[in-house]
Each structure stands twice: as C-alpha cells, then as structure tokens.
Amino acid sequence: MSDSDSNESVSSGHEHDKEEQISETNVEENQESTSQKRQHSEESEESENEWIGPMPTEAVPAKKKKVLHYEKLYLENLPNSECYEKSYMHRDVITHIVVTKTDFVITASIDGHVKFWKKIEEGIEFVKHFRSHLLPINALSVNSNGTYMATASADKTMKVFDVINFDMINMIKLDYVPMCAEWIHSAGDAIASIAVSDQHSPKIYIYDGQGTNTPLHVLEKLHTKPVCIIKYNVTFDVVVSVDQAGILEYWTGPKQDYKFPSKLVAFESKLDTSLFEFAKNKTIVSGLAFSNDGKRFATLSTDRKVRVFTFITGKLIRVFDETLARYSDMQHTSQAIPNMEFGRRMANERDLEKSDFLVHSNITFDYSGHFILYSTMVGIKMVNITTNRCVQIIGKGDNLRALHVALFQGRAKRSKAAITIEQEASNNPTLQSQSSDPTIFCTAYKKQRFYLYSRRLPSDLQDIDRDVFNEKPSKEDIIAVPEGQGVQRIYNSATIHTTHGDIHMKLFASECPKTVENFCVHSKNGYYNGHIFHRVIKGFMIQTGDPTGTGTGGTSIWGGDFKDEFVPTLKHDRPYTVSMANAGPNTNGSQFFITVLPTVALVGQ
Structure with missing residues (x-):
C-alpha cells in the first residue's frame, strides 16, 4: 500500500537562530584581544571547512506517527472472525447484497430473484422471496433512510419495493437497458427521486420512484460515455457519477435544478483537483462509497487500486495498491500463503478478470468513517485510513473470493429508553444483551451463497451446520443427478x-x-x-x-x-x-x- 500524502517541507530556520545568537553576546566577550579574536575566527573557519554535508541543525525533524484515538473501541464494533459464521443460498449466483438502516438485508441473484432478510440479535432470518425479473439484475439500490429499494434489470424494467413492509409498490418500464441506479433524495423530500443510467448512451434519467414511466428530467450532456457508477452524498445533498471513460462529475438533485454544487465544494474547476485520476489511468470504477459525515469518499476500480478522496476539495489523499504484481512480490519475499494455495488464488483472479463479475466488487466505510472495507484475493481487508494500516483481514482462511460487501453495525434489539453514558460504560449483562452484533455480509465469485462474518466463530454454533440449505433442489437438478449417485467416497x-x-x-x-x-x-x-x-x-x-x-x-x-x-x-x-x-x-x-x-x-x- 502506498501513501499519496505529500511530505511537508520544514524550514530549518538556522539563519534566524544565528542572528539571535549574535545579538545576545556578552559585553565581556567584546573586550577580548585582537589576537584571541583572530585565533577564534581561524579555528571556526577550519571547523567549518572540515564539516562536509548539511549541518545537523538543518535536519528535518522526524514526522510524527499518526494515531487514531479510541481505535480499540472502533474495532470492538467491527467483525473480527477469520472464517464465516454462516451462509445462505439462492438458486443461482448472487450478484448484489445491501444492508438498510431499517435492519434489513436484501440479496439479488443473476436469475432475477430478490430475497429479503431481517437482522435479528444474532444472525438473520428469512422474510420474503420475489421473482422480480426474468433477466439478470444490473443494479440494486436502497435509499438513505432504508425505506425504499429498487432493482433495475436487463429486461428493461425497474421495480420499487417498500422495505419495511417488504412489498413491491411500483414498476417502471424503461426504453433502454439500465446500467446503474441510485436514489438521490433525502428523508423528508416530497419526491423520492431515483437516477438511472443507460447502458448504451451517456444519458442519466431521473424518475419519481412512486410515479409513472415518464422521467422527471434527463441529463444528456453531463457525460460523454455510459455512466457506470452513481452515488448520493446525503450529508451534502450532492450526487457523484463516473462514466466508463473515468470522468467523475458532481451534481445536485431536483431541489437545486441538477446544477454543479459550487457553494458546497472548494474548487471551481476539476483541474484544481485529483478527479481526473481514473481517466488518466484508463480504469473503470466498480465501487464508490461515502463516509458517514460525507467528507470523504473511497473508490475501487478495475486497475485494482483503492483511492480515497476528500469530497470538498476533490483531492486524492490515499492510494492502496492491490494489484496482482504486488501480491506476487510479497509472496516471493515473505511467503504468507503456501505456494500451492497462492497459485490457486492467482489462477482464480485471472479467471475473475476475464469474466464480468469484477465490476460487482465494491467498497464501504464503517460508521466512524475511519475504516474502509473491500474485497481482495486474500480476503476482506479492513484498512484504517487515518494511520494508513491494514488492521484486519476477514475470511482469509475461507475457500471463496469475496466480491460485494455490506456492513451492519446497528442494534437489532433496541431499548425504548435512551441509554446513558453511565449505562454504556457499565458491566451490566442486561444492557450487554442489547449490544450490537457487527456483521459483514458478502457475495462470492461463482457462488450461490452469501456469507456472514461476525465476532463469533463457527464453533460457537455447536451442532448447527454453518452452511444452511434453505433452497430445495429444482426439478432440473433432480433429473440431472443419476439414480443411486450419493456422496463421493473414493478419490484418486x-x-x-x-x-x-x-x-x-x-x-x-x-x-x-x-x-x-x-x-x-x-x-x-x-x-x-x-x-x-x-x-x-x-x-x-x-x-x-x-x-x-x-x-x-x-x-x-x-x-x-x-x-x-x-x-x-x-x-x-x-x-x-x-x-x-x-x-x-x-x-x-x-x-x-x-x-x-x-x-x-x-x-x-
């Protein structure tokens, strides 16, 4: 991982110190004989001539090591298990997974099916199954307060769901194949607006999520290539979109007439920012996420580099290198993974790059905004962007390649009364039963399952199998299995x-x-x-x-x-x-x- 922070130049100030020393000389020293002065001056000239290189006073003081205060407390509210606790099934490969603020987990598979799950005190429980689309789902988005969810599919339809009542409330027919979708409204807005991009043109269509098939507005000239990412910064009420050419744009929603947010950002031209980073490196952004305070955003792109920006200035502050070449170099020097396992993972990564599934990988912030989580070939990395250090690798021992990641850090069992500071700090078993159950939910490459990582180990489940078979085999699967074929017992x-x-x-x-x-x-x-x-x-x-x-x-x-x-x-x-x-x-x-x-x-x- 490389840090893009520029080193601050520190002036030595030795000329100023020299003037102060001259002004503070004693009167008695001025009464020295001329011969003594000559002797002192000659010795000083000799000593100066003997010293080669910069003076010790000119050395730049060592840069202080950055420390994140209360890091231990932040980490206690994040998962830490090296292997997954449980996994659940779809009938086909799972492509999308999201966690809502209303404590729901929503998953979507490549066959167009959507499942709702409810987060409980420990783990999740199944709620409802929708056969939402006939073709693969290209986009799945949840609004900022977790009340609405939308799916956009290659069958040219978008369906809107009421999350709390887990019911479909609207269907919008599209005249194009959608590429990505994002809710761009905040709580309390009169119109629940949603932005949808066209897979074959640079247009962005704005719809009323509860309205008709007619768009409210069309952004035709904002981009020149199809838009692959749209993300809404709810704190600043600003939308960020990125197209396939790597051009990143800031714009506002219906309340500000879709204009550039000049009053909210600290730049007038993108030439003063680092927002051309993706176009310069000719890479496509697959994931973009904002911190909880909206002041930073992080991206994951197909060149396998993670970049962190400040939202207001548009400046690049961190770059983390996750390329295969870097992992090969690390393997040659430290050999953290057995060679046979490393070779298998590298082959899997090359197969992933050839497929269309790499674009399903994403990145997310934790609630504090100090940590980012994203999937790599060695597991799900948890990186402290304040100290520039990887603090945890989740699932590094599991035989799966995580792609889409979602994080839950709330409390599934909430007390009706507000918890005081004294109660939070106390060692009360009753209050601890209401504590959070931080969980990472992730999809995996070519897997019909999604996986749960918490602070519990699979051994804590005792006799319960961690791989839950919640799907019955289809008729085609039953016919495809020859009669009498059981579990394989003999190997070569x-x-x-x-x-x-x-x-x-x-x-x-x-x-x-x-x-x-x-x-x-x-x-x-x-x-x-x-x-x-x-x-x-x-x-x-x-x-x-x-x-x-x-x-x-x-x-x-x-x-x-x-x-x-x-x-x-x-x-x-x-x-x-x-x-x-x-x-x-x-x-x-x-x-x-x-x-x-x-x-x-x-x-x-």
Whole structure:
C-alpha cells in the first residue's frame, strides 16, 4: 500500500537562530584581544571547512506517527472472525447484497430473484422471496433512510419495493437497458427521486420512484460515455457519477435544478483537483462509497487500486495498491500463503478478470468513517485510513473470493429508553444483551451463497451446520443427478498436511477399493486430524493413523477389520510406498505406514 500524502517541507530556520545568537553576546566577550579574536575566527573557519554535508541543525525533524484515538473501541464494533459464521443460498449466483438502516438485508441473484432478510440479535432470518425479473439484475439500490429499494434489470424494467413492509409498490418500464441506479433524495423530500443510467448512451434519467414511466428530467450532456457508477452524498445533498471513460462529475438533485454544487465544494474547476485520476489511468470504477459525515469518499476500480478522496476539495489523499504484481512480490519475499494455495488464488483472479463479475466488487466505510472495507484475493481487508494500516483481514482462511460487501453495525434489539453514558460504560449483562452484533455480509465469485462474518466463530454454533440449505433442489437438478449417485467416497489422490510440510499421495482405487475407500472416508470425516506419527524408524518408515497415539488403537469405517488387498503390480520395490499397518493377515483398521526405502521383505504381508 502506498501513501499519496505529500511530505511537508520544514524550514530549518538556522539563519534566524544565528542572528539571535549574535545579538545576545556578552559585553565581556567584546573586550577580548585582537589576537584571541583572530585565533577564534581561524579555528571556526577550519571547523567549518572540515564539516562536509548539511549541518545537523538543518535536519528535518522526524514526522510524527499518526494515531487514531479510541481505535480499540472502533474495532470492538467491527467483525473480527477469520472464517464465516454462516451462509445462505439462492438458486443461482448472487450478484448484489445491501444492508438498510431499517435492519434489513436484501440479496439479488443473476436469475432475477430478490430475497429479503431481517437482522435479528444474532444472525438473520428469512422474510420474503420475489421473482422480480426474468433477466439478470444490473443494479440494486436502497435509499438513505432504508425505506425504499429498487432493482433495475436487463429486461428493461425497474421495480420499487417498500422495505419495511417488504412489498413491491411500483414498476417502471424503461426504453433502454439500465446500467446503474441510485436514489438521490433525502428523508423528508416530497419526491423520492431515483437516477438511472443507460447502458448504451451517456444519458442519466431521473424518475419519481412512486410515479409513472415518464422521467422527471434527463441529463444528456453531463457525460460523454455510459455512466457506470452513481452515488448520493446525503450529508451534502450532492450526487457523484463516473462514466466508463473515468470522468467523475458532481451534481445536485431536483431541489437545486441538477446544477454543479459550487457553494458546497472548494474548487471551481476539476483541474484544481485529483478527479481526473481514473481517466488518466484508463480504469473503470466498480465501487464508490461515502463516509458517514460525507467528507470523504473511497473508490475501487478495475486497475485494482483503492483511492480515497476528500469530497470538498476533490483531492486524492490515499492510494492502496492491490494489484496482482504486488501480491506476487510479497509472496516471493515473505511467503504468507503456501505456494500451492497462492497459485490457486492467482489462477482464480485471472479467471475473475476475464469474466464480468469484477465490476460487482465494491467498497464501504464503517460508521466512524475511519475504516474502509473491500474485497481482495486474500480476503476482506479492513484498512484504517487515518494511520494508513491494514488492521484486519476477514475470511482469509475461507475457500471463496469475496466480491460485494455490506456492513451492519446497528442494534437489532433496541431499548425504548435512551441509554446513558453511565449505562454504556457499565458491566451490566442486561444492557450487554442489547449490544450490537457487527456483521459483514458478502457475495462470492461463482457462488450461490452469501456469507456472514461476525465476532463469533463457527464453533460457537455447536451442532448447527454453518452452511444452511434453505433452497430445495429444482426439478432440473433432480433429473440431472443419476439414480443411486450419493456422496463421493473414493478419490484418486490425497494430501496429508503435517507440521513439517505436505505429503502428496496417489491412491489406486481400482486395485485396492476397500483400502482406498477406508482411507478416503476417514479423511473426509476428519478421523485422522491431530494424529501423530507414533512410530518412526530411521531409514525404514513412518507410521500413523492411531487416534490413541500408542500403536494399538484405530478401527476401519465399517467398525471392524477388513481383508488384505494384495496386487502383483503394487509392491514395496520402491521408496515412498503406502500400506496398511496390521497385527496379522486380514486385520486392517485405520493405521498406515510410509516406507522411505525399497523393502522387498514386505511384499505379500
């Protein structure tokens, strides 16, 4: 991550200090003899000639390290789990997810379906399912106070929902394919206006969300390319839009007649700002978010760089580099991820870049405005923009690539009476039951699920499965599954993860079906997890698979011993051969050993 803050030049002021020293000399020193003065002047000239380089007094004082006060308190109100707590399903790949101020979570999938969920004290509960559109949903937007939600689809329709009553209240037919949509009104406005961009022209259409198909206004000359992002700054009542050429524009809503907000910003021309950053780098913005106070906004673009701007001046204050080249350099120097896992993630990132799903990635601020959250190849990063430091990576151990991120920081169970400062600071279990449950909701690349990250671990759920199967398989899915096909029990290869590295094994399922099935099922069930190599003979073999660690325990998946499976083509005529360990003929259980040298004496045993 690189910081774009410019270093402030600090003047040394040594000339001024020199004048003060001359003016403060004592009278007695002026009475020195001429010879002594000559001697002192000669010594001073010699000492000045001997010193090479800048004087020590000219050194710029070290810049103070920036500190965010109460950072610990802010982090206590943010999720911190490295793995997801729960996940829920759609029937197809999920593309959009939002959290409203009215404690609702709304998800949309690529098949045009929309689901409403309600945030409760711990987790969420399902509310309602809408088959909203016949084609993919291109945009999903919630207004600033969380009362209205709109979806715009490739089927040239926009549907408006009442969030609190979870009901569809309006449908607007469009004459074009919409690209993005955003509510551009604040609480109390007479007209609930919404802006929609055209996928094939630079026009922006303004509609009354509760009105007819006729737009209130059309912005035809604001942009020259199709607009890919529209975001509303509710604090300043200003809209920011970005087109595919990287041109960013400020404008106002219906109350200010869609003009440039000259009285609210500190610049007259964009040449005095950093707003040409995207056009200069020829990148497309995929996500834009405002801080809660509206004074900053952050962007995520297809060049994999995160940029933070001040809204009033339009100046760029932070740039965080999330390019694949940077991750490759970090992997070569520190190797934070195992090489095989890193290679898999890099291949997944290249596949993501070739697809259309990268534009679904976004960025969001926390409630304080000091932290930004966005998805990367290593997880969801939580960055403190005050100290310029990554404080947490959410979900770095999960096998998924997060894309669209939404954050909940409210209180699902609210007290009717206002909470005082003393109550907030007290250690009262009753009041703690009303505390917030900070949760990150995210979609993932090519996943039909969305995931919840909180301050709880999946182990806290005890016997409850964290992957909830809330969707029944469709008729097509049932027909596609051959009769009698169950869970896969036999595999052709396996990897044993040990504290000293990985052991890669090739399994011969056709030659030794029972042995391979026993090993694979035990492995899938976690039977071998935590076992030690209880028997190690140098120059011969290592043995494991005993849960007791003594060499006398272990059983097969069938509850007893199973027969030997000798094959002429598989024998101990080479090193690194795996065999079942037993106490005699046909007494195989769970233990196995790996030889490190050719051992012909074991053939047929």
